[in-house]
Amino acid sequence: MNLIVLHETDFIRPGIVRLTGRRLEHISKVHRAEPGQHLRVGLIDGDIGLGEITDLSDQYVELRVEFTQSPPPPPPVTLILALPRPKMLKRIIQHVTALGVKRLVLINSYRVEKSYWQTPWLDEGKLLEQCLLGLEQAVDTKMPQIILRKRFKPFVEDELPELAKNSLKLVAHPVGGEACPVDLGESCTLVIGPEGGFIPYEVEKLKEIGFNSVHLGPRILRVETALPVLVSRLFPAH
Amino acid sequence: MNLIVLHETDFIRPGIVRLTGRRLEHISKVHRAEPGQHLRVGLIDGDIGLGEITDLSDQYVELRVEFTQSPPPPPPVTLILALPRPKMLKRIIQHVTALGVKRLVLINSYRVEKSYWQTPWLDEGKLLEQCLLGLEQAVDTKMPQIILRKRFKPFVEDELPELAKNSLKLVAHPVGGEACPVDLGESCTLVIGPEGGFIPYEVEKLKEIGFNSVHLGPRILRVETALPVLVSRLFPAH
Structure with a gap:
């Protein structure tokens, strides 16, 4: 998982997502991430940017996200x-x-x-x-x-x-x-x-x-x- | 199996190979081959050519083989x-x-x-x-x-x-x-x-x-x- 792909339904407030399940597991177990750390995020069918972990527990992870660039251009x-x-x-x-x-x-x-x-x-x-x-x-x-x-x-x-x-x-x-x-x-x-x-x-x-x-x-x-x-x-x- | 790869030990006489096991099974079940039919064969670390089925039973298949061309040049x-x-x-x-x-x-x-x-x-x-x-x-x-x-x-x-x-x-x-x-x-x-x-x-x-x-x-x-x-x-x- 080189990119955490986000969906509109992940947003609990503008600019803040809360993730559970497979993505939570990946962030905590594979990335061994901690609050304050930045991860690459992307909005499905949208742009790519960074998410800063603001809260992390066994139940969920919250990230403050900002999108700054377009996804790579596809081969035609x-x-x-x-x-x-x-x-x-x-x-x-x-x-x-x-x-x-x-x-x-x-x-x-x-x-x-x-x-x-x-x-x-x-x-x-x-x-x-x-x-x-x-x-x-x-x-x-x-x-x-x-x-x-x-x-x-x-x-x-x-x-x-x-x-x-x-x-x-x-x-x-x-x-x-x-x-x-x-x-x-x-x-x-x-x-x-x-x-x-x-x-x-x-x-x-x-x-x-x-x-x-x-x-x-x-x-x-x-x-x-x-x-x-x-x-x-x-x-x-x- | 686009090529039947042969080994020196497959030869029972010069120019004649007898095959059993996996290759026999492939020739009879996948190719559904019959005597007289030609299949592409290659000698391991050697040349490529054709083999004509001369005998086919449940136990073995025999082919008369002739090698006519080099294997493809490898990328360097x-x-x-x-x-x-x-x-x-x-x-x-x-x-x-x-x-x-x-x-x-x-x-x-x-x-x-x-x-x-x-x-x-x-x-x-x-x-x-x-x-x-x-x-x-x-x-x-x-x-x-x-x-x-x-x-x-x-x-x-x-x-x-x-x-x-x-x-x-x-x-x-x-x-x-x-x-x-x-x-x-x-x-x-x-x-x-x-x-x-x-x-x-x-x-x-x-x-x-x-x-x-x-x-x-x-x-x-x-x-x-x-x-x-x-x-x-x-x-x-x-």
Whole structure:
């Protein structure tokens, strides 16, 4: 927790927050903080600043907070990802959030097993929880938007063209295509397939609406490794 | 398993291998392969090619193999990593191998808990196992060398200067320093600290022997995310 993320409901008076539960525990046990100490705080979807501990007990901690700077600018990418297996999903959501991605669409694909869509990790509350962990890690406050689309074809045909408008359209695919560009100067819609890759039909559907297939060289990476590699390669300055 | 990695002991005749166990299971259950089919194979620390299934039963699979190309060239980086917690270690070894890193030194640091050094995942056999999974994933054959150094100061003072000779010396540290360079044209020795970062004394010791502190921007990434970001940023062509 490199940032204590605050919500409007944490305020007991203007400029004063009272925290309990997980954040209290982290402040007292991990930071081993004491009254007078300053911690980095951020308001969800708002600015970042410092909080001074004014009161600390077993029940709660109070901080006087002041916000002084904007959260880091996000990389201009919309990420479209074939739904990972439940075991990976949690970590991937944290990766995505920590990398600063602000729009994620989880889609179906031939190699996504139907059962993956049943996981409780897709519940809105659980997704928000993982995003929050990513923000706390990365010192960011802006929640990503996560969109679920269970049908590949209608999404690609009816929604994706509008979603990807005015951005460079890339699909990461280990076979064929060109080397993925480095340090894009423009916004990008990036599609990443499932473990095992998209089937040729799916790659074709994406190409039909203007997506270019790009690869990362001869090594085939797991989605979990490819994701940070791709985002940092496209937007090294973010 | 994007590559079936073969060992000298798999050969029953020149050009013919017989496989059992995990590889047999993968070939028959995941690939659902049949006699006559071709699969990508590679000889450990050797070349890559194709294997044609000549015989397949519940007990074993036999392939006629031919090696035609070299494994992908590795990024010219020596990675020095504060020992991660056991839970992360396994995944990080797979990441490191899949990214093509061929020399990894796991070191101690103030924020590495002593108990981490006791994990069975550091046994040579277990490390080789994880490396093998990384090679199978990334379609590579060259095993990385993994070196364990339980004492920070003697390693940095007595060994690291020689190890890092004639390479760019970088320590990834979220606070201070310069932005991490993009697309290095030279070899690099890259030091990455533990979760929570190196303490100032450790960063100073590294600076004393010529390491420059570099950061990845305002976001603070977990080691697991930072690792692929750093390697791909320094060597996007690998």
